[in-house]
Amino acid sequence: MRAYHLDAPRLDALRLVDVPQPRPGMGEVLVRLRAASLNYVDLAVATGAFPAALPLIPVADGAGEVMEIGPGVSGLTEGERVIPHFLPDWSAGPLPPLASRRMRGITMPGSLAECAVVPAAGLVPIPSHLSFAEAATLPIAxxxxxxxxxxxxxxxxxxxxxxxxxxxxxxxxxxxxxxxxxxxxxxxxxxxxxxxxxxxxxxxxxxxxxxxxxxxxxxxxxxxxxxxxxxxxxxxxxxxxxxxxxxxxxxxxxxxxxxxxxxxxxxxxxxxxxxxxxSNTGSVADLREAVRAIDATGLRPVVDRVHDFADATGAYETLSRGGHFGKIAITLEHGHRAQL
Missing domain, CATH: 3.40.50.720 (NAD(P)-binding Rossmann-like Domain)
Known part of the structure; x- marks a missing residue:
């Protein structure tokens, strides 16, 4: 599968590579990612302002659909549209200790890839009125x-x-x-x-x-x-x-x-x-509550710009320049821009 690797804390160290497609283990799901969205922490990781376990597949936030379900997982179906949460092990309640706190795009593979294995407990359904690019803005923001x-x-x-x-x-x-x-x-x-x-x-x-x-x-x-x-x-x-x-x-x-x-x-x-x-974002339960509110009110995220997957570096540059209004997304729809 295609994925971006960040090999060093510099934007020019972000490169597109071919890597083996991962397989889900116990309690995990393979998600075919359709869009990603940048947060300031992603830029901080890519420029060395925030520590991360490099090299890695960067970008915390993404959205896609269930591609393969691992053993021990129930309540999900293949093809279901889902959002992987940034902190997949924080289901609810108190924040887990830092030593055991996995973070997508920082200490575990993130969303700049065609597929990602994520804990099933960290997945939240996408509201039906949102596109993948809009849904990808939800986990952190x-x-x-x-x-x-x-x-x-x-x-x-x-x-x-x-x-x-x-x-x-x-x-x-x-x-x-x-x-x-x-x-x-x-x-x-x-x-x-x-x-x-x-x-x-x-x-x-x-x-x-x-x-x-x-x-x-x-x-x-x-x-x-x-x-x-x-x-x-x-x-x-x-x-x-x-x-x-x-x-x-x-x-x-x-x-x-x-x-x-x-x-x-x-x-x-x-x-x-x-x-x-x-604030360190919130739990999966908090994301579920936010999604319920979005679903009930018909709220739509504000996406300023959508970059193609091949132009992921350009998305980072857009974020670093500032001047945007709302979120910056990246589509993984095989060269076609995600519709807003």
Whole structure:
């Protein structure tokens, strides 16, 4: 089968190779992958910013159909459309210890291949209204956004602040609006903010024009702040996120785009009794809940661009340049673009 190998932590070390097709063992399923989707962690792995067990088949997220069922597996049928979760061994409950935590595209083979063997317990059915390219965006981004909205107890009347217009932020926007919340979103692009409004955002802030965007959040909320802040920026935005949060609010930390080493005052956390929650995506059960919500509401992931399998390196380059709105997908449909 065709697959990409990342041999070293450099984008020019990503190469297309022919490798033997794997076979499923006890409790496993062979999935014919039809699409993959990039997350920032994939770029971090490919550039050495995040440790991984190289060489490996990269990319955490993908979607496809059941091709072969291993012994001891029930409840699945050949041809069924499925999503393999990023953390296939985290079924539910507490996060497994790091030493036993397998991660697709980081410590085990990922989605840049025509086929992948995955634990059956880590598979979730694809909503019928989604394409493979759309479904491939769900494992990390939708699960993380769903967990953020659930952790922040978002309900009618809540205010949610989202930083940027990446995949997690746009999923959180749609989940929060479905929950009856008011959503404020930031970007440095007015065009992206217009698109966010079309998705349901109530207020938008261009942080390039308004560098003290946290103060504007407070003004927009009458001084109260946001009940949930989905913090994607990292070191350079964290202090402002604390300032923008409401008393007893939640700052859900998922990203490190501007670095991971913080210098921030503890006083906002203490005085406002904030909950600062780190995120490592979520469990398979969380993904199932997110998928049920997507199925019930008809929500569609925002896919900015779909690259062909032969142009996987180009997909990474698109992600590294920024400027996209939502997710970047890669089709494995044998040279044909996945339909959105």
């Amino acid at each position: 939708a699960t993380t956004a769903w967990r953020a909205v659930r952790t922040g107890a978002v309900r009618p009347g809540s205010t949610v602040l989202l930083l940027g217009t990446g995949g997690v932020s746009l999923f959180a926007l749609q989940f929060a609006k479905a929950s009856g919340a008011r959503v404020i979103i930031t970007s440095s692009s007015d065009a992206k903010l217009d698109r966010a409004r079309a998705l349901g955002a109530d207020e938008t802030i261009n942080y390039a024009a308004v560098p003290d965007w946290d103060r504007q959040v407070l003004e927009l909320t009458g001084g109260a702040g946001a009940d949930l802040v989905v913090e994607t920026g990292g070191a350079k935005t964290f202090a402002r996120s604390l300032n923008a949060a409401a008393a007893e609010g939640t700052v859900f930390v998922i990203g490190f785009l501007s670095g991971g080493d913080l210098e921030a005052s503890l006083f906002p956390i203490i005085l406002k009794m904030l909950r600062v929650i780190g």
